[in-house]
Amino acid sequence: MTEPSDANASPPTSPPDAPLRTTPLNARHRQLGARMVGFGGYDMPVQFPTGILAEHLWTRENAGLFDVSHMGQGFVVGADHETVARALETLCPADIVGLKPGQQRYSQLLNDAGGILDDFMVTRSTDPAEDGALMFVVNASRKEADWAHIEARLPAGVRLMRAENRALVALQGPRAADVLARHVPGVADMAFMTAVSAAFDGIDCHVSRSGYSGEDGFEISVRARRVEDLADALLAEPEVKPIGLGARDSLRLEAGLCLYGHDIDETTSPVEAALVWSMQKRRREEGGFPGYERIRRELAEGASRKRVGILPEGRAPAREGAEITTRDGRPVGVVTSGGFGPSVGGPVAMGYVAADMAAPGSELSLVVRGNALPARVVSLPFVPHRYARRVV
Amino acid sequence: MAETRYTRDHEYIRVDGDTGTVGITDYAQQQLGDVVFVELPQVGKSVAKGGEAAVVESVKAASEVYAPVAGEVVEVNGDLEGAPGTVNEDPKGRGWFMKMRITDPAQLAELMTEDQYNDYVAGL
Structure with missing residues (x-):
């Protein structure tokens, strides 16, 4: 039998010989019996002992905990929301100016040919004191390139702050809201694609109601040194099991969601990728982002x-x-x-x-x-x- | 008495006279994870030693299964089509892939015995 190769294990952008980085939950994954693989330059759990099928089905019926700390987190910060949002709108085709406090959107960094450099989530802070800060989550394999791309294009007075010291976990599944509400009161009332600053059993965190499974769920950003406590508290809940990248991939595929480097890349436009829904009307009509010529033509004539x-x-x-x-x-x-x-x-x-x-x-x-x-x-x-x- | 021999690629062949039953080992099914599809050869197909005989797919990946020795496929396990997970549950029993008529029994001596295979897996 040939060695089973994990199809999505190593994106072509990772140098083959580079040592793998670890997330703050690496020791916990190993303790839980995970099989580890390289993904996006990180040593990540592809599955736990129950296996991908059981993990996938558990997430669809209960709640699965995913370590997504390999993803890049950062803030773009400026004088006020309008200033920062205008700067970002020159790089992506989503309506950033129109984000309400606490609202989150999915978008793409585009190259001048309208191809996708990466896809990301962006969130406007709920805290009026943080007006002018947008939080980003980008793909692990692309983060260095993304940060360099963004930094090189920000105007004076707007700057990028990488949040290297933050971990990120996702709690996904129909029981996720019940479970998380035991630790973060009020989350059950959050709307999809909104975020709040909150405390999880006293641990400061950012919680967004979003994910990559097609199920209801949350992503929780927390300082790296506190993530093990947070993960352990969630794993102690009877509805929660740890889930690896294998099930993350099968869940997102069934949900029809794109995986960067596979379903979208620098050659595919958001119109070709069936992501028109992520380009709000004002942006589709006004343009003002890289590759608009191609995207306008594809919107008018079809890709x-x-x-x-x-x-x-x-x-x-x-x-x-x-x-x-x-x-x-x-x-x-x-x-x-x-x-x-x-x-x-x-x-x-x-x-x-x-x-x-x-x-x-x-x-x-x-x-x-x-x-x-x-x-x-x-x-x-x-x-x-x-x-x-x-x-x- | 039936004797089972093993390849370095984790196939087994259980020999009974001039016929061998071929499948993958418990170690192999564990490495694969949940088997979701098995593609079996046509009955009557001639396979070379080390030649591609079947394909086994898990949720994430496809792997080829090689013939441990040369021979002709005389029977395949059609039950795997509707229940590929049998390969995980009972790889050495109900999870067999195919039976083959062994062309050259001398090739069996080139394969590992059970003890040798267990030592080999322990060293992986």
């Missing part, structure tokens, strides 16, 4: 290719890199994420296809080990999102 959900008809998973063809063998695209969806109970995939094959129901073939396997385009997500939608 030549589009990211879609693909459901193989058989049982064989199609992995990243599998060629997509029409049923009569004409190449029309490539799979960018693919595997087994534990909640779907079968294989699922995402990929880019030519615009004329992107409509749900389009019949395709996926080339796996030389065999053309029948598949069809389906609407994303594969598993309905269960976010806490509610008016702020």
